[in-house]
Structures are given as C-alpha cells and as structure tokens.
Amino acid sequence: MVWTYAVDMIQDNINKFQATAPGVTVKLTDYNWGQYHDTVVANFVGGTGVPDILYGSDHWLQEWASAGWIVPLKDVFPKDQVDALAKDMFPYTLAGMSYKGELYGLPYYADPIAFIYNTRIYKEAGIDKAPETWEDVLEHARIIKQKGLVEYPIGFGWSQQEPFSIEIVTAMLMSRGDEFFNDKLEPTFLDANGNPIPGSTLEQHIKWVKTALDEKLMDPESLTRDGVAAGQAMMAGT
Template sequence: MKRLATLAATGLAASLVLSACSSSKSSGGSSSSSGSSKPVTITLLAPNYGSGTADDSKNYWGDIITAFEAKYPNVKVQLQEATWDNLATKLTTALQNNDAPDLFEGGGYADVAAQGLLYKASDIVSPQTLSNLIPHVAQLGQTKGQDGQQAQYGIPFTTSTRAFFYNTQLFQQAGITTAPQTWADVAADAAKIKTLGKTGFGLPLGSEEAQAETYLWTLGNGGGYKDASGKWDINSPQNVQTFQWLTDNLVKPGLTEPDPGTKDRTDLWKDFAAGNIGMINGSPALLPILKEGTIGSNFKSSPIPGKTGTLSTPLGVADFIEAFNSHPDHKTAIGEFLDFALQKQYQEKFDNLYDLLPATQDAAADLSASNPALKPFIDALPTAAWYPSSDPNWDPASQKVKDIVGKAVTSDPKGVLDQIQAVATASN
C-alpha cells in the first residue's frame, strides 16, 4: 500500500501544479504617494498595429515615451506589447491576477467600467484633451459605471472604417469590368477568379477579428448585433440567412480560402498583398501591408457589397484607451501621459504610419488636408455603424464570436448564433 500512496500523492501533486500556478497573485504596485514629484512607473498594454519590424508599434510608443520622460523626469512608462489575437486574453489574465496595467489601449471598456475598475476620463485627462476628441466618437466611449451613472470611460485613440478591396489585375484576367455591388456579384466574380487558380474571396472568420467580418456581412442583410431598439439580436433570421448564404454560395463551392473559420485577418491580408486573393474586406490598416506585398498598384477599394446593394453605412471601428484605477498613486502620471500622447503631432504620426484615422478634431482637420488618401475615410466617420461597445456584454459576446462564429459556415448557423446570443444576453 505504501507504494500506492506515494504514487497517488505524486499524481495529486502533478495534477495540481497548474492550479497552484494560476492562483498565485502579484503583490500590487509601488506605494509611493500621489503627484509626480516622487518617481512612479506606469504601465501601458497596447497591441502591435504593424506588420513588420519597421512599423512595429513599439517604435511609435517608444518615441512618445522618450519625449514624455524627458519632459516628466519622475515618470517612467513601461510598454507591454501584445499581438491582436491575444490582446484580450492578456488583459483578462492580468486583471484576474490583480496585475492590471495602468493604461490599456485597443479593446472594449464597458464591462470593466461597469465593475468599477476604470477612472472616468474627466478624472484624469485635461478638459482641453476631452473637448478635442471627435464628438460622436467620444460618445461611443460613454457607458454606465459601477455607480450607475453614464460617463465617459473609454478615450478613443484611433478609428478606422472598412472598405472592400479587389485585385484589379485578377479582375482584368477574369474579364470582370466593375466592382461587385451585391453578394451575388461577389459569388459570380469569385467563381471567375477561382478559374485562374486563385482564391476568390478572403473570408477571415478566425479568432483575430471575426467580429468585424461578421458585422460586415450581417449589416449587408439588414442585420447586425443589435436590433433597432437596442436589444441583442445576434440570432435574428437575417443573420442566420447571412451565414447560410455564405455557406452555400462562397464556402461550399470553394470560392474562399480553405476553412475560413480558422483563418485570421492579417494572414489573409498578406495573401491578398501577394496577389493570391481576388477580393477581401479591409481597413486602412491593409494599405501598409499592400505596400510591402507584390501586388503593386493593382488594387482598388470600393463600398462593401450587401445582399441587394452596397452598404450605406460603413463599419467604423474605434480603439479605446482605458485607465485602470488599481494604483491611485499613478493617477496624476496617467493623466499627464494621456494628455501628452493624444497631442496632434502623435495622432498624425500614428495615422500616417498605419493609414488609420484620428480620434481628435485637430488631427482630423490637419490630416484631411495633408493626406488626401485618408480624407474619404475621415469624412465617412459620422455616418459609420459601430460595434455596440458601450454595452457591458459586448466584450464577452465579441470573444464568443471570435471563438465560434467560424463554425457557422460549416455547421448549423442557427445553433452557433444561438450560442453567441446566449452569451450576449446572459446576466453577469
């Protein structure tokens, strides 16, 4: 029996290593007092918007941080970078381990705000910075806090709108003369491109940004995430029909890349830039990837096709900055850094680097004049359709979309959408 007991104990210990690790907690931050007279180190968790070493977002933030630290010698800023596909997981894990960053850029904010983990924007940044934000984008950052009061928690940092991109060379070879206007056009054109041995349509329904692709397609059929009255409506008949159409007309006939449910946006964009894909939905962030690819100038963008005609409202995406209140002594420093980082020059630098759009008014005005390629996108911002990001259930719901929506084009779409709807409507 002795050996049995030893073996059992070993087994017990081995199987517990995982749980033991995950229950360890960090001891929190430094205990220096408030104000920037004493040195503090604040942390910033941000995604990498770049696609190579040259345009790595580390460099962008690095320049801001160097300039900021020169002006505020008592504040150090530590940058943690994540890739888009694990950004949300990284934040969740950090929060669960009591190790929240001071600043987080890139994702939703509503459910953390509802739990009282965030500073109100007005508590940290200056009134000038706040009033400089593009008003209707700033409005998207408002949600109910733990106190039940509506307030600005998400501070928009960058925005983008989506457009439809196609490879003009492939279109020409396939004998297609105009950009597709409807879904039926997309399917017909994709079939022609397939005969050239290329992928007709790039459909990224993998975990990286499936929520965007889903939204673009469902908007095209009068659907979306919520209905007109603001209720979650993910499993609506229109949405089910949308995925059924995708399954029957693009995926099953092999007009997309293989297994779209597991393919990510960045990989497909690179493939499009290499001239292997005929059509794809993109954001301005696709432009720098195209510059690196072999496609040259053989591409064009046009409005996104819907079921019966192009979308009247383009999808707008705003990435927010949120400030966590876990280190009260960092509050002043956080505000100083945000005021500094949201200056016009840095907004413009970011937008010129990644071809994304600004979140502040002075940068928008400047860029409309100085970067004509961005002007139509900037002009389209006021009419855009946005994610329901001020709903606290948006974060879990969009995570569920990333997890499983890819299966909606291989199995029963209704069942998959029902599961997402259940997460979106669950009470927390």
Template sequence: MRRGMTVAAIAGVLALTATACGDDGGGSGDSSGRKAAEDPQSVSGSITWWDTSNEAEGPTYDKLVKAFRAEYPKIKVTRTSVSFDQAEQKFKTAAASGRGAPDVMRTDVGWSAGFAHLGFLQPLDGTPALENPGDFLPGPLSTAKWKGVTFGVPQVTDTLGLLWNKKIFAEAGITEPPATWDEFIATAKTIKKRTGVTGTQLNPEGYFSLPFLYGEGGDMLDVGGEKITVNSPAAVRGMETALKLAQSDVALKPATTDGYVAAQTAFKDGRIAMIINGPWSVTDTYGGKAFKDKADLGIAHVPAGSAGAAAAPIGGHNYSVYRGSKNKDAAYLFVKFMSSAKSQELTATEINTLPTRKSAYTAAVTADPAKKAFQESLAISRARPVIPGVGDLFVAFDQHYVKILRGDVSPEEGLNALAKEWNSKLLKNYSIG
C-alpha cells in the same frame, strides 16, 4: 482588435468586485484634473503605462514618451509592454486587489465597458485627458462610453474592408470592385472563368460574418431593448449569403484551424483575388509575393446586402485611466498628449495605425491610399454592442459560424442555437427576438 472579455476572465473577477471602487458610471467624486487643467507644468509624479501593442510598434511609442517627458519634465513615465492576450485578466486582477495596476492602460474597445462596469476606470468627461472630444470620429468615441459616461480616449481604430488584387482583376477585364454581395459572387465567377484564380476565402470567425448580417439590416443584439437579434430573419438572410459563398466553386473552403491566417496567406500569395480584412493586415499583405508592387492592392467598402446596406464593425483601442491611480493629473496629461492629432499622425505614418481624430487625417496620412480607403470605410462602420463581456459572445459565435459554413446546420438552425446559448449562459436578462 476583435475580442473582449472571456468567460474565465469574468468568473475570475466577479468575486473581487466588492473590493473595486465605485459604481457603474457617473463622476469621479474627486477634484483630480484641476491642477492638470489650470497649471499643467506644475504637475509632477510617476506614472506607469501598460502598452499592449506589438513589439514592432514599441520604438515609436518610446519616441512619443520621450517627447512627452520633454514637454513635462516633472512627470516620469514607465512604458511597460504587456502581452495583449494576458493584459485583460492581468489588469482586472491588479485593479480588483488594488495592487500593481497601471495608471494608464491601452484598452481594447471590447474591454472598456467591462472594466467600467467593475468600477476600475476613471470617468474622463471634463478632464484634460479628453481634449476636444468633438474632433474624435463618432464610431471610435462610442466604444469608449458606458452608460453615457466616457471611460476611455480613442487611441487607434480599425474596421473591415474589401481588399482586392488589381492585377488579377485587370487580367479578368474587371476595373471596379463589387459593390454588393451578389456582385461579389458574380465577380468571383468571372475571375475564375477568365484567369483560373479562385475568387475568395472566408475567415470563419464570427466577427468577420458581421458585414453579411449588417448588409441585410441585422445585428447581434438590441442593447436598449435587451433582445438577442442574432437569429432575426435579417441576420439569417445575411448568413445564407455567407453560406452560399463558402460553398460555391469560386471560394476556397474556409479553414477550421487558423482560418484567419489561411485566408490572409492565400490572398497575399495571389491564390485568391479578394478578401475581407482590416487595416492591420495591409503591411503583411504588402509583404506577399502577389503585392511586390503596392499599387496592385485595392481597398473598398465591404459589399452591401440585398437591403442596400453596407457596414462593417469597428475595432481599436482606447487609453484608459485606472480609477485607483494616485497620479491622475499626470495620467490625464499623458493621455491628452498621446491621443493628440500630432501624436496620432506620427503613429499613422510610422507604424500604419488608423487615427481616431478627424484632424489627424493630414495630407501626410491620407497620401497612403490604404489609410485613405479605410478612413472612408469608417464612415459606414458601426460599433459592436457596447456591453460588459462582449468578447464572450464571439467565443460561441465562432463555433456556430464554423458549423454553418461547413453545412453541418442551416443558417437558421445555427443562429437559433447561438441565440439560445447566449441566453442561457451570457445574456440571461435578454429575450430572444
């Protein structure tokens, strides 16, 4: 959900790109899709789908595959569960060699640009796979594009929000969540004083620092201008807020090992009153002793910074079609079916995914207050930089963010060091600032 291409993965594939089919973008150069569009019931063949979701979600996707086969009996679908941690490298190795790649893959949004750049993905503009693109939320759809060409169909999306314990807030006499980071700190102090409960704990991953940067008008990169902006004055101000919070007496010290788990556990156990997290965490939160009554969980936008902006990063997954597939018509129909509003409504209600289609936010979906809240948060969210290897940026980001939160370096020193590392290893064609 938060990661993209790794350094090792890129190194292992670049030598193979000469065997990959195609350019950085553009049309498919074939007539695939015509039969699927004009006479879908006549399409036949077998396709393989690599599903990188977790084991608990498998039965719901099996149900959808069964429904697809009932509608298209001439198409056989094999759903193969592939470990998310291994899928990126496994797909690139198979696609580069031309052997063993799936027809359809569930692709993390951080992988799409890299796969497209290597020529492994089929352009989907104008194909039956990308049905009614105007129905997709703009943010998720933007993650599926590379150089103006659509290489994926948004499957599920996510973002970050402010999760808060309504029971603790009520005990402190507070009725509304904080709207700014200054209010966040003030709220945490009031809660600590009146209830003894610590306000929050920060997740020390760079991804979770982005609301602080966005809140000051900062960002990681200016992709169009090929500039590294993670150390801009605005970004430094945002990081200063994160440091102020981390080192205050109203926040548990960020854990440097399994920081995500530590913060999430503290929240669901009721040891902290607020946390920044995503929709994927809600089911786990409901399982905590502090939320036996689900109504005690509140969800709001991430707080705004001094610039008045509030924004969070967009994550999620896309359906991608392998450019070397011999059964593209069948693959297009499968992606079309799986990404339909009806299919997204089913997954949203059964396994708590967040839809990417506007029309999938039906009454049955928005009846869940968590989904409704995160739907609203998507309106203020933005895609991370859409470039090949975006996940590598976070490998270094995590390391420098931890140093900043520990006070080993100042925010300016830490972000300057991060910018230089990106420039020397990953973004050599970019300027700094």
C-alpha cells in the same frame, strides 16, 4: 501596454512625454493583436503585470469596467483636462469609450471596415468591373476559381478571438440595406415571439456564407484566422 501597431510612433510619444516629466519612466510593452485581449485579462485576473495605462477596445469596455479592472478617467485625471481633450473628438468615438455614463478612455484612432479585391487577378480572369452585390462576389469568385487563378477566391478573418468579426458582418448586413437591430433595439431577424423571420437579411447572409463555403469559394481558414492574417493572405495574392 498596447497591441503591436505603430510601436515606434508610440515610443516617440513616450519619449516626448518623459522629456516634460523628469523622474517619470514609462515602460512600453506590446502584444500581438490576436493575443492582446486574453493576455491583458490574464494579467488582470492574476494580479501581475497590470499596467497603469493601456490600449482598450470598445469591444471589451463593458467586460473590463464591470469587473472593476479599469476606472473612469475622472477618478484619475482632472475633469477639465479630460474635457479639453474630448471636446474636439467625434461624439461616436467618445460613446465607444463610455460605459454607464462614464468615460473610461480617450479614442486614439478609429478603424474603417473595407472590402477589397485584387485588380490583377480580376484582369487575368477577364472581369472588367468590381462587384456591386454579394451575389456578384460569388459569381466572380466562381470565374476566378474555374480559371485556376486562386483556390479560394474569397477570404475573411472571422476568428472568435477577432473582435472585428461582428463589425465585418454588421457592415455586410448594412450593405444589404439592413442591420441587426432597428431603432428600438429590436432584432430585425426575429418576430415578436422570438422566432426567426424566414428570408430575413441575416438569413440571406448566412446562406451566402454557406454557399461560399460549400462551393469552396471561401477559404475555410476564414473561420479561424484574424484580420491581420486575412490581410497578409490578400497581399500575397493567395
């Protein structure tokens, strides 16, 4: 069971595997990314359509492992075979697939988080360079909107069902020189008493989002659509 991404390549890998394992038949089922998590959880809870092997995300690993829906690889596969595959993988990717010291999956691919802009629209707006700060993004968006080129120049995919939402916000905080937590895992936006720190980077960022929404620079659908829909809107130039 996988989410719908490069399904032809996955089927090709299955065909190659089946050629080396006579008598074994693998049935591939794929679901849209936006519905994948909830569909898989419903199958786990209902006890029907539960796959033998499936795609998983580090976002859901703790949930699935603590519920007993998935098991460590060592419970199913020979340790030497798992170690042979894992030795060439980046440590952070293995950490993302580990829970309470146990490895639950092998990383298949990793995704970058990138913020992009439309050079054609920038040229039409008379903006000759990319934004360097989030304040630049707001100012450029104001120019683009004022010229009537795009109704909502800024767009994101922050649906509650989109697990990458937190990674997008984390990347935005890091671009401001900060993170949610310090090296001691203490929140950078709260003081020792658990009260919000005035002017924290997180507060600045929340105010940035509010400004973008209040000035109608950010598409309000940013709060309800996923990353795929946000990308499609970007490619359409809307």
